[in-house]
Amino acid sequence: DVKVTQSSRYLVKRTGEKVFLECVQDMDHENMFWYRQDPGLGLRLIYFSYDVKMKEKGDIPEGYSVSREKKERFSLILESASTNQTSMYLCAVIPNTGELFFGEGSRLTVL
Amino acid sequence: GESVGLHLPTLSVQEGDNSIINCAYSNSASDYFIWYKQESGKGPQFIIDIRSNMDKRQGQRVTVLLNKTVKHLSLQIAATQPGDSAVYFCAESPGHYGGSQGNLIFGKGTKLSVKP
Numbered sequence: 001d002v003k004v005t006q007s008s009r010y011l012v013k014r015t016g017e018k019v020f021l022e023c024v025q026d027m028d029h030e031n032m033f034w035y036r037q038d039p040g041l042g043l044r045l046i047y048f049s050y051d052v053k054m055k056e057k058g059d060i061p062e063g064y065s066v067s068r069e070k071k072e073r074f075s076l077i078l079e080s081a082s083t084n085q086t087s088m089y090l091c092a093v094i095p096n097t098g099e100l101f102f103g104e105g106s107r108l109t110v111l
Numbered sequence: 112g113e114s115v116g117l118h119l120p121t122l123s124v125q126e127g128d129n130s131i132i133n134c135a136y137s138n139s140a141s142d143y144f145i146w147y148k149q150e151s152g153k154g155p156q157f158i159i160d161i162r163s164n165m166d167k168r169q170g171q172r173v174t175v176l177l178n179k180t181v182k183h184l185s186l187q188i189a190a191t192q193p194g195d196s197a198v199y200f201c202a203e204s205p206g207h208y209g210g211s212q213g214n215l216i217f218g219k220g221t222k223l224s225v226k227p
Binding site: 004040041042043045090099100101102103104105 | 145147152153154155156157160200202215217218219220
């Protein structure tokens with residue numbers, strides 16, 4: 001199975017701060033994704049990437065950007081964090097077998 | 112609009128019993144469906160998937176059934192164990208983003224509680 005590592009499990013930031021969420025996979029898969037998970041709303045796709053330096057907007061990209069400089073690393077960036085971005089953020093990877101593998105999640109609290 | 116939903120938000124079963132978690136989907140063009148398990152404080156874990164050209168698929172203690180006529184998906188867990196306690200999500204792939212499986216639409220989740 002693919003190992004997906006999200007370096008920060010818990011973060012607390014202040015409104016207006018810049019936030020970086022890092023995601024690293026241990027294989028060489030092209031497709032990587034960022035979701036946020038909120039009670040009552042389920043998982044929603046923020047951004048995804050098919051390859052290095054490629055990115056596509058998901059369903060809720062507003063307030064976020066991403067970076068894919070290396071194949072194994074996909075970063076989610078909050079340029080100016082707001083309280084409504086308090087959430088659980090999940091990174092995912094799709095290998096050739098087709099199923100989505102998730103990281104353990106990064107729980108972000110914005111005060 | 113498209114939606115993936117679950118009939119029951121919570122399900123409580125006795126250890127050893129079989130569990131059935133249901134899911135409805137609305138996009139008849141969806142051709143790939145997945146069940147995920149998410150334990151508290153962890154990321155979702157793939158359990159089993161099924162493509163639209165099948166109506167049943169079995170794994171270890173789990174079976175997924177797909178009824179395309181009524182757009183219904185179910186996950187059956189045999190001999191439910193305390194370790195099965197988690198939130199279970201269904202997901203469908205309507206194929207929006209170039210066929211990538213990452214464009215999944217997830218249900219809200221059903222919490223399964225197993226009583227010893």
